[in-house]
Amino acid sequence: MNIFVRKVIGFLLPVFGFIVLAILLPATPRATKSLLFSSIKKDSLLKYTKSPRIIFVGGSNLSFGLNSQLIKDSLRKNPINTAIHASLTLKFMLDNSIKFVKKGDVVVLVPEYSHFYSDYDRGSEELLRIIFDVNLSKISLLSSKQLFNIIPYMPKLAITKLKPSEYLNIIDSKVYSVNSFNDYGDTFSHWGMKRENFKSKAVKGEYNTVVLENIKAYALEIEKKGAQLFVSFPGYQDVSFMKSINSIHRVEMEYRKNDFIVLGTAERYKIPDAMMFNTPYHLNKDGVDYRTQLLIEDLKKVLQ
Amino acid sequence: MLFNSLSFAVFLPIVFFLYWSVAHKELKYQNILLLLSSYFFYACWDWRFLFLLIFSTLLDYFSGIKIAESKNNTTKKFWFWLSIGINLGFLAVFKYYNFFIDSTALALSKLGFVINPWTLNVILPVGISFYTFHGLSYVIDIYKERIKAEKNFIDYSVFVSFFPLLVAGPIERATHLLPQIQRKRIFDYAKLVNGLKQILWGLFKKIVIADQCAKYANEIFNNSGDYSGGSLFLGALFFTFQIYGDFSGYSDIALGTARLFGIELLKNFSFPYFSRNIAEFWRRWHISLSSWFRDYLYIPLGGSKGGIWSKVRNTFIIFLVSGFWHGANWTFIVWGFLHALYIMPSIIFNTNRKSLDTVAKGKLIPSFKELLEMLLTFNLTVIAWIFFRAKDIESALSYISKIFSKSFFTISGLVDKGGVLICIVFIFAFMFIEWLGREKEFAIAGLDTSWKKSYRYVMYYSLVLIILWFSAGGEQQFIYFQF
Numbered sequence: 001m002n003i004f005v006r007k008v009i010g011f012l013l014p015v016f017g018f019i020v021l022a023i024l025l026p027a028t029p030r031a032t033k034s035l036l037f038s039s040i041k042k043d044s045l046l047k048y049t050k051s052p053r054i055i056f057v058g059g060s061n062l063s064f065g066l067n068s069q070l071i072k073d074s075l076r077k078n079p080i081n082t083a084i085h086a087s088l089t090l091k092f093m094l095d096n097s098i099k100f101v102k103k104g105d106v107v108v109l110v111p112e113y114s115h116f117y118s119d120y121d122r123g124s125e126e127l128l129r130i131i132f133d134v135n136l137s138k139i140s141l142l143s144s145k146q147l148f149n150i151i152p153y154m155p156k157l158a159i160t161k162l163k164p165s166e167y168l169n170i171i172d173s174k175v176y177s178v179n180s181f182n183d184y185g186d187t188f189s190h191w192g193m194k195r196e197n198f199k200s201k202a203v204k205g206e207y208n209t210v211v212l213e214n215i216k217a218y219a220l221e222i223e224k225k226g227a228q229l230f231v232s233f234p235g236y237q238d239v240s241f242m243k244s245i246n247s248i249h250r251v252e253m254e255y256r257k258n259d260f261i262v263l264g265t266a267e268r269y270k271i272p273d274a275m276m277f278n279t280p281y282h283l284n285k286d287g288v289d290y291r292t293q294l295l296i297e298d299l300k301k302v303l304q
Numbered sequence: 305m306l307f308n309s310l311s312f313a314v315f316l317p318i319v320f321f322l323y324w325s326v327a328h329k330e331l332k333y334q335n336i337l338l339l340l341s342s343y344f345f346y347a348c349w350d351w352r353f354l355f356l357l358i359f360s361t362l363l364d365y366f367s368g369i370k371i372a373e374s375k376n377n378t379t380k381k382f383w384f385w386l387s388i389g390i391n392l393g394f395l396a397v398f399k400y401y402n403f404f405i406d407s408t409a410l411a412l413s414k415l416g417f418v419i420n421p422w423t424l425n426v427i428l429p430v431g432i433s434f435y436t437f438h439g440l441s442y443v444i445d446i447y448k449e450r451i452k453a454e455k456n457f458i459d460y461s462v463f464v465s466f467f468p469l470l471v472a473g474p475i476e477r478a479t480h481l482l483p484q485i486q487r488k489r490i491f492d493y494a495k496l497v498n499g500l501k502q503i504l505w506g507l508f509k510k511i512v513i514a515d516q517c518a519k520y521a522n523e524i525f526n527n528s529g530d531y532s533g534g535s536l537f538l539g540a541l542f543f544t545f546q547i548y549g550d551f552s553g554y555s556d557i558a559l560g561t562a563r564l565f566g567i568e569l570l571k572n573f574s575f576p577y578f579s580r581n582i583a584e585f586w587r588r589w590h591i592s593l594s595s596w597f598r599d600y601l602y603i604p605l606g607g608s609k610g611g612i613w614s615k616v617r618n619t620f621i622i623f624l625v626s627g628f629w630h631g632a633n634w635t636f637i638v639w640g641f642l643h644a645l646y647i648m649p650s651i652i653f654n655t656n657r658k659s660l661d662t663v664a665k666g667k668l669i670p671s672f673k674e675l676l677e678m679l680l681t682f683n684l685t686v687i688a689w690i691f692f693r694a695k696d697i698e699s700a701l702s703y704i705s706k707i708f709s710k711s712f713f714t715i716s717g718l719v720d721k722g723g724v725l726i727c728i729v730f731i732f733a734f735m736f737i738e739w740l741g742r743e744k745e746f747a748i749a750g751l752d753t754s755w756k757k758s759y760r761y762v763m764y765y766s767l768v769l770i771i772l773w774f775s776a777g778g779e780q781q782f783i784y785f786q787f
Binding site: 001003004005007008011014015019125148151152153155156157159197198199 | 310321324325491493496497500527530719764765768769772773775776
């Protein structure tokens with residue numbers, strides 16, 4: 001048995017060694033251009049933007065769905081759009097944003113519907129990359145389950161770091177780049193682009209009750225800090241909305257049942273297909289302005 | 305706990321280590337360890353169904369003893385039918401109740417009687433079809449006096465619950481597995497290495513072939529209206545390789561894992577897509593189920609005795625039952641029916657025992673005739689898989705009619721063309737390796753003798769890296785876990 005075990009370990013050791021070493025290499029030039037690197041700037045906005053502040057927390061629906069300048073002009077507050085990618089997981093978004101919240105801040109939390117229908121603390125490639133490519137210190141924000149869940153993504157990241165295309169002929173993505181964000185953190189590089197072809201998508205999976213429990217805990221933390229929390233709904237393509245109507249209504253019902261201050265209704269944020277950009281959650285410029293206007297109206301009602 | 309999960313990658317070495325280093329002194333300890341780890345493995349799916357598994361095990365264990373001890377026929381029959389009835393009753397409730405109720409309601413509504421059926425909202429216990437069939441074969445074999453009743457409860461429980469085969473087979477026989485459980489297992493280095501290789505190949509089939517094909521098959525089947533006939537055919541091909549990669553990959557991992565514990569399971573797949581006719585396909589696809597139906601249904605029904613009519617009838621029965629075994633949906637029944645139709649010519653003309661050996665044995669290239677036969681058989685199975693995959697018969701028929709339209713010659717609607725192309729390249733590479741290794745137990749089993757050590761290691765490391773690369777998509781369920 002000893003020989004067998006030794007040989008198996010001997011076979012696997014180079015594989016694990018390679019993965020660990022490659023993971024610890026600095027981010028590749030291509031990776032540094034990715035939208036995940038916008039988190040550095042967004043953290044800095046959270047740290048240094050002066051009060052009165054309004055902080056938006058959510059997935060790419062927010063980054064592709066807000067015109068913060070309009071918010072600033074209408075509400076006379078300094079907006080910070082922290083959104084990057086839904087796959088970073090809601091748990092990470094909440095844990096990352098809470099430490100920057102100050103007294104008097106207004107926090108608008110807009111989880112995507114899919115956040116309620118998947119593992120709350122699942123792993124993802126984006127989550128792994130934001131730790132190992134962007135900021136290793138954020139590993140402290142991950143739960144043990146998240147740490148376990150990001151392991152399967154490590155080999156891919158390690159192999160990616162050896163690909164020549166990561167170092168040569170790097171062309172900046174027109175949409176998904178660190179340079180796609182404006183000074184408030186909104187993705188704006190696609191505002192002049194045409195709608196892309198994409199398929200509608202229904203929200204799938206079983207409702208996860210843990211998600212709301214964690215939002216409740218987040219709300220308590222915010223209250224302790226003397227800030228205000230509002231929750232709202234993502235701007236979601238109308239066709240996808242209709243396909244997911246039961247799942248969406250469940251989320252809305254749970255918000256109201258738990259006494260959150262809810263901005264608008266899910267139905268109100270159902271976005272016409274012509275206002276979408278390249279996924280059921282990403283809005284084009286018309287969609288961005290339309291959705292921002294709705295949000296401003298809803299915020300005005302509660303901020304008076 | 306999926307075979308392709310990180311949890312299993314932690315679980316397996318722990319059980320392996322305890323088995324060979326702590327429990328190896330006594331066979332009893334090894335079997336207790338196997339049983340406890342199997343129950344733990346099963347509880348990771350849903351601990352509530354563990355009670356059902358234990359109950360089913362107890363039922364068959366005691367029924368077996370009672371049948372064997374019965375002095376008269378009436379008592380013997382009572383225990384036999386009690387066990388059969390309860391086993392099939394569980395299947396009927398958990399798997400088929402809603403199907404029967406809905407089908408009856410639909411039939412009545414067509415006759416003008418509208419009823420509001422009472423359906424059950426229950427989850428199908430994972431592996432129920434597999435462990436129920438283990439129990440059934442055991443009880444039937446005792447009743448027919450082919451085997452003796454097992455008195456050791458631990459040994460019998462390991463036979464039913466051994467974790468590599470618990471959730472999706474192979475469907476074992478007491479005559480094959482129980483003696484291995486009762487015999488001292490010896491640490492055989494060569495066998496264990498062989499087991500690891502089979503696990504590696506199974507993971508490749510599942511993670512690289514099946515899961516990649518699944519992405520495109522799911523997209524095309526779920527939105528079939530958006531695609532041309534050519535794209536739909538491509539979708540059907542993707543599903544054809546998905547289900548093969550998925551189930552034979554699972555079986556390879558199961559066989560390889562069992563071998564790590566010194567246990568040989570029944571072979572479940574033998575390169576079915578290289579079959580020259582449907583009869584050969586069924587000797588190579590899900591072998592443990594086909595042989596189960598042959599031994600416990602086809603032969604008791606009279607088998608091939610009694611003339612053509614009886615052979616035809618019995619063949620249709622086993623294919624329809626086999627289809628129904630897969631799931632409570634008419635699509636599976638039609639899938640079985642189609643295969644029965646396909647196999648009919650060879651049943652009628654008595655050619656079903658043709659092509660018993662491996663195609664183009666000892667040669668690299670098959671003859672033109674063999675190639676045509678393989679292509680025809682393969683395409684017939686592709687058409688049948690459409691019914692297997694479709695959500696209902698209407699969808700399957702419209703899918704097929706669109707394939708056989710003018711748009712068959714156009715590929716349109718595909719969004720991720722690059723990904724599709726990569727997937728096709730992998731399928732070709734996979735089938736090429738399968739072709740080279742088709743005379744072995746599994747495709748890469750023969751690398752020891754035919755390849756230089758350095759080439760072999762390049763191959764193994766390449767497989768490991770490709771598997772690790774594709775495993776980043778997350779763990780995907782095995783299709784046969786739902787049966």
